[in-house]
Amino acid sequence: MLSNAIGIIQDNWLLLLIGQYPNGPLGGVAATLLLSVLAILLAFPFSVLVALARLSHLWALRIPATALVYGVRGIPLLMIIFWVYFMFPLLFGISVPGFATMLCTLVLYEGAFLSEVVRAGITALPAGQMDAARALGHSYGSAMRFVILPQALVNMLPSILSQFVSTIQDTTLGYVINVPELTFAANQINNRLLTKPFEVFLILALTYYAICFSLTQLASWLERSIATRRAGPAMPKLVLAQ
């Protein structure tokens, strides 16, 4: 069984790594990572806007943002993928490649989850930070930009990294609309070989495990080091003036 698995990797490592590129679209691990990185990069500014809207005292901002977050959290990702998949061509009259469809879906979906992280990060800061910034003459916007968000973001980094891991896992769902990524590549190999499904899907699972496990470890290391930093350096001993 092990030799089978090694044989499959030897024959297909390029397909698993980059798909049919450059003779076809980019696929495999490369497409999975590209899709996840783009999704989280675009989802982040979106999530900050949604979080600010949810914290706003203007109901016209707060209610739609809250509805969006609850709606997205309440609907399976698969349903959202299908919505985007058929609404896009309908609204814009052009057929959109699977990669772009999946990217838009992920920005919406991960953005909604990330906005909860951002909101928690902002509300976790002492209210005095905002009061002090306003007292110093900052406007609301500039207090957010220069005082609140920079502090909140550092505290949020581990959670953002965890959300990135979830994003990588969620890209697998692109398989149902034929987005060329890692899961898709594994299914291609399986359809070609037909006789070794266990080995193929075990390789697939272990590949995801290697990627996500290292990122999860990184996230918990980051969390520990931020906690240590927040605890501050050991208090210097008081030197009493004689």
Added chain:
Amino acid sequence: MKGFDLTALLLNPAFTGMLARGLLMTFIVAIGSWLLAMSLAFILLTIRLTGGRVAEAAVAVYVSYHRNVPTLVQLMLWYFGIASLLPDALQEWLGDHNAEAIFAVIGLGLCQAAYFSEDLRSGLRAVGRGQTEAARALGHSYIGMMRFVLMPQALRNAMPALVNHTVSLFKNSSLAMAIGVVELTHAVREVENESFRTFEVYLVATLLYLLCTLALMTGGAMLGRRAEAMGAR
């Protein structure tokens, strides 16, 4: 694209029947895997608490695997991979008994058990050390202490996380369509293919999902409040 007409979908018994059967299968998969996950979570927790170092490490590996491998890939490994290793007689039996749904319940249940057991563990960790000592001082055995003193408090602490993960388990039941289970999302695709009422059928299915998850969320919040009130007593 035809004009928007919800009645064309809802008044057609063939279509509503397909959606209802799909919803029923969604419930079967979700409830089946929830029960499997919960019972397994308690077993995992017990092993972690009472087993030796090896058993503890094995549970840690189990949890790490199920949290770091995408759920869809786990389902594929079960349905396409592990199923092919089973003896022929068992494969045949499974084939006659909706193998897709069985593997979906196994895959989703085993995956979610990892999350549930971690929720319970951190709930238990949050119970104060004094509770253990007090329970022992009152003459409780280990099991009595767990059953009457620690677990009730641990469950209360873990309630919000358990509710969240129950909601995501319910949502993840839609992944079962990828291995051919005819649940709600799968039924939606079928109705769409036959009726061409894409917008309407997605709308109905989305509202059904939302109704269920919002009910779970509010029900969970109510349970949480009740648990808190009991704790304050």
